Amino acid sequence: MHKFAFYLPTGSSPPDLASAYLVGSDGVPVRAELSLSGSTIVCNSRNPDALGLSLLWPVSEFGVVQLETTRLPPRDEPYHLHIELCRHRLMRISLKREEWGLFDYPGMEQIAERLDQARDLFIQALQTADDPRAAARLADQALSHAVWASEQMCLFHAAVFLSRRQQGGGFSHGYLGVALGSGTPRVALNGRLGELFDFVRVPFVWREIQPKEQGAEYDTIDNWLKLCAKSNLAVRGGPLLNFGVQFVPDWMYLWENDYEAVVDFAREHIRRTTQRYKTKITHWVVASGLHADNVFVFNFEQIMDLTRMAAITIRQNVPRCQLVLDLTQPWGEYYARNQRTVPPLLYAEMAVQSAVPFDAFGLQFLLGLDSEGFRVRDLLQVSTLIDRLANLGKPLHITAVGVPSKSGAGGLWRAPWSDQVQADWFTSFAEIALSRPYVESICISSLTDSADRGIPYSGVLREDLTPKSAFHRLAELRRRLAPESRPAT
Numbered sequence: 001m002h003k004f005a006f007y008l009p010t011g012s013s014p015p016d017l018a019s020a021y022l023v024g025s026d027g028v029p030v031r032a033e034l035s036l037s038g039s040t041i042v043c044n045s046r047n048p049d050a051l052g053l054s055l056l057w058p059v060s061e062f063g064v065v066q067l068e069t070t071r072l073p074p075r076d077e078p079y080h081l082h083i084e085l086c087r088h089r090l091m092r093i094s095l096k097r098e099e100w101g102l103f104d105y106p107g108m109e110q111i112a113e114r115l116d117q118a119r120d121l122f123i124q125a126l127q128t129a130d131d132p133r134a135a136a137r138l139a140d141q142a143l144s145h146a147v148w149a150s151e152q153m154c155l156f157h158a159a160v161f162l163s164r165r166q167q168g169g170g171f172s173h174g175y176l177g178v179a180l181g182s183g184t185p186r187v188a189l190n191g192r193l194g195e196l197f198d199f200v201r202v203p204f205v206w207r208e209i210q211p212k213e214q215g216a217e218y219d220t221i222d223n224w225l226k227l228c229a230k231s232n233l234a235v236r237g238g239p240l241l242n243f244g245v246q247f248v249p250d251w252m253y254l255w256e257n258d259y260e261a262v263v264d265f266a267r268e269h270i271r272r273t274t275q276r277y278k279t280k281i282t283h284w285v286v287a288s289g290l291h292a293d294n295v296f297v298f299n300f301e302q303i304m305d306l307t308r309m310a311a312i313t314i315r316q317n318v319p320r321c322q323l324v325l326d327l328t329q330p331w332g333e334y335y336a337r338n339q340r341t342v343p344p345l346l347y348a349e350m351a352v353q354s355a356v357p358f359d360a361f362g363l364q365f366l367l368g369l370d371s372e373g374f375r376v377r378d379l380l381q382v383s384t385l386i387d388r389l390a391n392l393g394k395p396l397h398i399t400a401v402g403v404p405s406k407s408g409a410g411g412l413w414r415a416p417w418s419d420q421v422q423a424d425w426f427t428s429f430a431e432i433a434l435s436r437p438y439v440e441s442i443c444i445s446s447l448t449d450s451a452d453r454g455i456p457y458s459g460v461l462r463e464d465l466t467p468k469s470a471f472h473r474l475a476e477l478r479r480r481l482a483p484e485s486r487p488a489t
Contacts, residue, residue: 001044001045001075001076001079001359002041002043002045002051002072002079003040003076003077004027004078004081005040005081006136007041007082008081011074013051015036016055017034017041019056019375020041020053020054020056021034021055021337022043022045022053022054023051023053024067024071025418027331027333027388028335029331029332029334029336030047030336031046031335032044032045032337033043041053041081043265045074047353050073052072052084053069053084054067054333054413055067056376057085059143059147060380061139061144062414063411063412064145064332064376065375065411066375066411067088068085068286069084069085069087070088070091072084073214077416080136082135082143083122083136083139084138086142086143087122087138089146089150090142093115093150097153099347099387101181103155109155111149112113113196114145114148114152114429115146115149117142117145118143118149122146124281125138125207129330143454146356146387147378150379151378151380153380154379154380154383155379155432157383158383158431158434161437162206162257162338162363162431162435165434165437171483173440174441175441176196176198176199176441176443176478177197177198177442178200178429178444178460179444179445180201180203181447181454184198185448186227188448188461188465189231190231192466194232194233195279195475196478197233197444198233198439199233199235199236199283200236201235201236201237201443202281204221204240205242205246205247206269207247207248209269210269212248213251216272218276225277236281238285238324238326239287239407240273240286240310241268241287241310242287243296243308245293248296249296253295256296262296264446266310271313272464274313274318274321275317281321282320283322283324284318284406285362285399286325286326286358287306287307287326288326288362288399289328289329290303290307290347291303291328291344292304292341292342293328293334293341293347294341298340298396303347304347307325307351307356311323311325312357322360323358323359324360324399325351325356325361326361326362326363327361329344330344330364331373331381334372337372338339345388348389352394358395359395359441360394360395360396360397361392361394361395361396362397362399364387364398364399364401365398365400365401366401366445366458367402367403367413368411369408370408371410374410382429382432386432386433387436390436390438396440397439397441398437398441398442398443400443400444400445401427401429401444402445402446403425404457404458405422405457406457411420413425417457423469423473424473426444426460426473427477430442431477434481444474446458447459449461449463
């Protein structure tokens with residue numbers, strides 16, 4: 001059993017356990033029963049290993065973000081939650097600082113000074129452990145310094161490598177795109193998009209393409225492609241396979257207990273679609289979220305079999321296409337609730353080891369929604385996850401990225417969500433992602449705002465199609481990253 005005592009100011013609400021889960025040393029969420037007992041979080045798990053607690057936590061002068069404690073062995077006495085959250089952050093900073101070679105790097109002096117302040121306050125918190133409330137106040141101050149400094153460290157590291165990538169011609173190809181949705185106004189595909197985007201991703205929702213078992217309807221997609229051609233925008237397609245409730249046709253539920261039939265229907269859907277568009281689309285998201293969300297509760301072997309089948313079928317129809325395997329909810333919170341799913345990094349590792357014929361991974365960062373897998377993370381966690389996935393040796397595409405421009409639940413980043421905060425987040429994220437040479441593209445999840453689509457108000461255009469601050473800031477970043485002109489020879 002793990003227990004974590006917290007000491008919040010009088011009148012403050014207790015931590016929201018809807019966001020909380022245990023996590024193991026390898027980053028995989030662990031199944032457990034969590035409850036509040038006064039000012040203590042009680043975690044009952046059958047796992048005897050050292051575990052950490054992840055939860056949505058207020059960070060003074062920064063926001064409300066999902067944070068983790070250090071990995072700790074079970075014991076009857078409660079751990080001090082404030083101290084353990086701070087300890088974990090300082091440990092992660094030290095590891096990344098060493099990995100990135102930033103301990104003595106010129107220009108890091110101010111960031112290092114703030115990190116030293118965080119360390120000193122943390123030491124004071126440890127020395128004041130006999131007064132838990134005083135220790136909590138000191139640990140909270142240390143955590144605030146540490147989170148701010150860790151984000152500045154990430155942006156400093158990104159600036160260095162972004163410049164190197166630009167000088168090496170790393171941005172000479174199209175790398176910035178946007179996903180279209182069924183609610184996207186057709187008039188939004190105007191000439192201005194070329195100022196910002198290199199490509200659009202057209203959705204291929206099986207439920208909409210084949211609402212009845214017999215026949216298929218591609219008129220909507222055909223119209224999208226015609227509009228994209230008029231706007232001189234490159235087109236990417238997918239995902240072709242997604243077994244979330246919003247993607248599966250209703251008639252497929254008649255076959256939910258017949259796995260072989262499901263596979264046959266899925267194969268035919270993929271074959272028919274890629275055959276139709278093989279001369280127009282050569283970049284496909286093969287499958288998205290099979291590891292996290294499937295209405296038919298496939299087991300591990302079936303999930304991997306569907307992944308392999310989808311990739312092979314596309315490759316047979318379009319031999320020279322680029323195939324992307326998409327990871328959703330990349331921190332894997334869902335696995336703590338549903339053991340029939342697969343942790344995202346385990347799914348990624350198995351796809352590589354089992355020789356699934358795909359070219360790159362896709363990764364989604366959709367944050368700012370009070371729902372499992374969509375709560376706000378800070379930039380150090382984003383950077384760390386991108387680096388970790390790169391260790392699998394495949395290029396990476398950010399297939400969906402979005403945060404809101406209006407305040408909502410699910411956490412805050414630096415300030416209540418607004419046009420300006422959204423623009424700051426998009427720009428910071430893009431700099432961090434594109435500073436990695438293995439990140440080949442970024443796709444904004446929503447072109448236009450909508451209160452009822454995915455992350456509400458996450459578009460770069462308002463509902464009246466006027467550009468938001470995020471549009472202008474990303475356009476400015478694109479101009480800054482344009483290949484440097486070379487002198488004539």
